[in-house]
Amino acid sequence: MSKILIIGQQADGKLSSSIAKVVAAAKLIGGEIEVAVFAKDGSAAAAEAAKLDGVTKVLQIDRAENDHALSAVVAPQVVELAKKGYSHVFAPGTTFGKDLLPRVAAKLGVQQVSDVMAVHGPTSFDRPIYAGNAILTVEAPAAPAVVATIRLASFAAVGSGGSAPVEKVSVDAALPSHTRFVKLEAQKSERPELQSAARVVSGGRALGSSENFKVIYALADKLKAGVGASRAAVDSGYVPNDMQVGQTGKIIAPELYFAIGISGAIQHLAGIKDARTIVAINKDAEAPIFEVADFGLVGDLFQVVPELTSKL
Amino acid sequence: MKALVSVKRVVDYNVRIQVKPDGSGVVTDGVKFSVNPFDEIAMEEAVRLREKGKVTEIVAVTIGGAKCEETLRTALAFGADRAVHVKEEGEVQPLTAAQALAAVFKKEGAQLFLLGKQAIDDDANQTGQMVAALLDLPQATFASKIELDGAKALVTREVDAGLETLEVDLPAVVTTDLRLNEPRYLKLPDIMKAKKKPIEVVSLGDLGVTAAAGLKATKTAAPPKRSKGVMVKTVDELVTALKGKGLI
Numbered sequence: 057m058s059k060i061l062i063i064g065q066q067a068d069g070k071l072s073s074s075i076a077k078v079v080a081a082a083k084l085i086g087g088e089i090e091v092a093v094f095a096k097d098g099s100a101a102a103a104e105a106a107k108l109d110g111v112t113k114v115l116q117i118d119r120a121e122n123d124h125a126l127s128a129v130v131a132p133q134v135v136e137l138a139k140k141g142y143s144h145v146f147a148p149g150t151t152f153g154k155d156l157l158p159r160v161a162a163k164l165g166v167q168q169v170s171d172v173m174a175v176h177g178p179t180s181f182d183r184p185i186y187a188g189n190a191i192l193t194v195e196a197p198a199a200p201a202v203v204a205t206i207r208l209a210s211f212a213a214v215g216s217g218g219s220a221p222v223e224k225v226s227v228d229a230a231l232p233s234h235t236r237f238v239k240l241e242a243q244k245s246e247r248p249e250l251q252s253a254a255r256v257v258s259g260g261r262a263l264g265s266s267e268n269f270k271v272i273y274a275l276a277d278k279l280k281a282g283v284g285a286s287r288a289a290v291d292s293g294y295v296p297n298d299m300q301v302g303q304t305g306k307i308i309a310p311e312l313y314f315a316i317g318i319s320g321a322i323q324h325l326a327g328i329k330d331a332r333t334i335v336a337i338n339k340d341a342e343a344p345i346f347e348v349a350d351f352g353l354v355g356d357l358f359q360v361v362p363e364l365t366s367k368l
Numbered sequence: 369m370k371a372l373v374s375v376k377r378v379v380d381y382n383v384r385i386q387v388k389p390d391g392s393g394v395v396t397d398g399v400k401f402s403v404n405p406f407d408e409i410a411m412e413e414a415v416r417l418r419e420k421g422k423v424t425e426i427v428a429v430t431i432g433g434a435k436c437e438e439t440l441r442t443a444l445a446f447g448a449d450r451a452v453h454v455k456e457e458g459e460v461q462p463l464t465a466a467q468a469l470a471a472v473f474k475k476e477g478a479q480l481f482l483l484g485k486q487a488i489d490d491d492a493n494q495t496g497q498m499v500a501a502l503l504d505l506p507q508a509t510f511a512s513k514i515e516l517d518g519a520k521a522l523v524t525r526e527v528d529a530g531l532e533t534l535e536v537d538l539p540a541v542v543t544t545d546l547r548l549n550e551p552r553y554l555k556l557p558d559i560m561k562a563k564k565k566p567i568e569v570v571s572l573g574d575l576g577v578t579a580a581a582g583l584k585a586t587k588t589a590a591p592p593k594r595s596k597g598v599m600v601k602t603v604d605e606l607v608t609a610l611k612g613k614g615l616i
Contacts, residue, residue: 067529126534127497128506151527155509158462158497167463167582170492180586185490189385190394193587234540235506238522238533251528279616297547298526303381303488304405304546312615322384329591333615335606350597353606363603368616 058087058178061138063147063156064114066093066101066125074148076108076213081206082146083110083214084175090115092137092225094130096123107216114222124237125152131159132229138164142201143178149205161203169196169204178202187303187326209309209330250299253282256310256331258301260324261288262317262338262357269294271361272316278368284308286318302327317357320345337361369516369538370425371414372478373448374469375407377432377439378489387590394588401435403442406484410544412551413514414482415447422516423480425449429472431465433457437567444562445554451567452476454575461582462490464572466498471575473503478539480521485510485543496543506536512547 060082065072075091082089091105092115102116115137121129138145138160145160147153149171161168174182179196181204196202250256257279259272269289276283284301285294301308302324309330316337318324325348328334336349339356346352353360379385380400387394403411417423428443430436431454440451454468473481486493500507508514508523512531515522516538525532526545572579600606610616 127509128500131501151510151525154493155497155507155527158494159501159507161494162463162466162498162501165463165580167461167580168492168494169583170494184591185588186379186385186394187488187491188591190387191589191591192585193589194583195586196583197581232504232506234537235508236535238535240527240530240532242530249528300546312610321382323381329594333610333613334594334597335610346599347596348594351606351609352597352599353601353603354599360603364606367603367607 058085058143059141060085060087060089060144060146061142062089062091063134063145063153064091064093064101064105065148065150065152066095066098069095069097069100071101071104072148072150072152073213074150074208075105076216077208077211078146078148078206079108079110079214080211081172081175082144085144085178087143088112092117092134094119094122094125094133096120102222104216106220106222107218109214109216109218111218111220113220115225116222117225117227121231126235126237127156127159128235129231130156131163132231133227134160135163136227136229138201143198144202144204147205149207153205157203157205164200164203166197166200166203169194169202171207172204173207173210183207187307188329189326247276248280248282250282250284250301250306251308253310255279255281255312256284256301256308257281257314257316258284258286258318259289259294259316260286260318261292263289263294266294268358271358271365275314275361275365278365279312281314282310286321286324288321315345315349316361318345319343320348369423369480370427370476370478371417371423371480371482372427372429372473372476373407373410373414373443374429374481374483374495375411375439375443376404376430376484376487377401377436378404378487381405381488387588391587391589393585401438403439404484404487406486406488406544406546408551409546409548410482410484411443411446411448412549413544416549417514417516418447427452427476427478429454429469431456431460431468440567441562442554444565445559446551447558448565450565453567453569454572455569456572461580462492462494463498463580464577464582466495466502467577467580468572468575469495470499470502471577473499480516480538481541483543485545496541500541506540507543508534508536508540509543510545511542512545514542514548
């Protein structure tokens with residue numbers, strides 16, 4: 057029977073919402089599902105994990121060094137824990153999980169499965185390649201363990217009506233001091249974060265200038281949406297790099313996406329494939345963006361967008 | 369200080385990916401290949417660190433078949449002093465790649481290993497972390513700023529919660545994200561000069577690496593296709609349509 061170890065990402069003692077989605081993926085395999093919380097004091101996060109439906113046990117590993125959950129520090133502990141009869145080690149496809157898990161996999165000598173988007177069986181998974189332009193089905197070696205990160209956009213969170221036991225565990229592992237936390241600057245923007253926003257409004261080259269992007273911001277504010285941009289808009293210097301949506305930028309999956317003045321280059325489309333509904337506004341009726349849009353409107357964005365903003 | 373930069377040859381980001389009808393992979397015959405964009409950023413960063421006097425020698429490394437020489441020539445045109453080609457015509461998965469790169473890093477005695485956070489073909493996002501694990505070195509992934517200070521580096525990382533800064537002792541592995549820099553355009557004289565720079569060819573065996581048991585690909589499929597939606601004529605129509613679907 058499977059015995060799955062999930063790395064219970066936490067920050068400041070609070071369990072990441074991603075864990076409920078990782079548990080959902082683990083439930084498709086079945087067996088025992090244990091969540092390990094590595095923290096300075098993981099009591100609160102462990103209690104949250106214990107409530108997640110399907111979790112059979114929570115392991116609380118408290119150590120002062122776990123305060124900032126640095127991969128170099130957490131990985132040796134996960135490796136020690138993983139050797140205790142686990143068939144699977146899962147982590148969320150967050151920057152935390154992506155940073156940590158390959159370090160664990162390499163130490164265990166196994167090839168990791170990144171970004172699991174579907175579970176066919178204990179060792180068979182789908183994962184996206186080429187920015188989601190192809191889906192690869194892989195068979196992972198079962199021994200010593202299957203190590204995988206879970207793509208969050210692909211699984212719905214489990215409920216929290218459970219009551220699994222929490223066990224305080226000490227893990228005997230030498231921890232390095234070569235990596236030190238300095239600071240975390242949280243996003244200052246009032247707007248929702250691009251990658252987790254339910255709604256995103258993006259502007260393209262047709263905006264023409266940094267100044268003109270104000271029409272995009274106004275619509276986004278009305279919709280309480282995150283703001284993105286095409287590579288062309290970023291390369292033209294209208295907005296900073298971190299707003300780029302696309303294959304080499306951010307890959308997003310909002311409920312509602314507005315592509316404004318964006319022609320729809322392949323590299324941009326790769327970043328919005330998983331958007332639930334795409335609205336395209338462009339003055340060029342032949343723009344490829346209309347091929348993938350659920351709703352298309354041909355028109356001058358400088359008239360259409362302010363009008364739309366005023367009517368919402 | 370010596371920096372090692374790994375560069376991977378990948379299908380160019382502008383190519384429309386086609387899945388082969390028999391599900392055995394994606395079409396790579398006759399399509400344009402380029403240096404993985406994230407590795408290009410790593411290469412640019414190494415050159416900038418040298419321009420600042422922090423790095424004295426840059427060695428580029430790649431793993432792959434004969435065609436990867438082009439990839440190394442691009443790295444050399446950016447400014448690498450010399451290159452190492454780990455020649456392997458077969459598929460190399462991240463753990464095997466990491467073993468080979470770790471061996472090269474050790475052999476070179478480099479202090480800094482720069483590489484892209486992921487390659488845009490397999491999107492695995494594993495190799496840098498695995499190299500760090502195998503060598504028990506610090507890792508700083510998704511870097512948007514790198515400052516070298518003697519035997520230490522301050523690295524700002526793009527994480528979900530914002531920007532995290534780590535201090536790591538050198539040697540260290542740093543993987544590069546989009547915001548770190550904008551790679552320069554290569555000039556013809558640099559491209560010409562790159563043709564004369566030395567490339568050392570080694571095999572996985574020379575590095576003491578035997579391919580690890582990897583993932584077995586059983587099928588490659590095209591993603592579900594989005595169907596073309598409806599065209600609306602006016603803003604009012606659009607608002608009505610979005611309201612109708614409960615989206616606003």
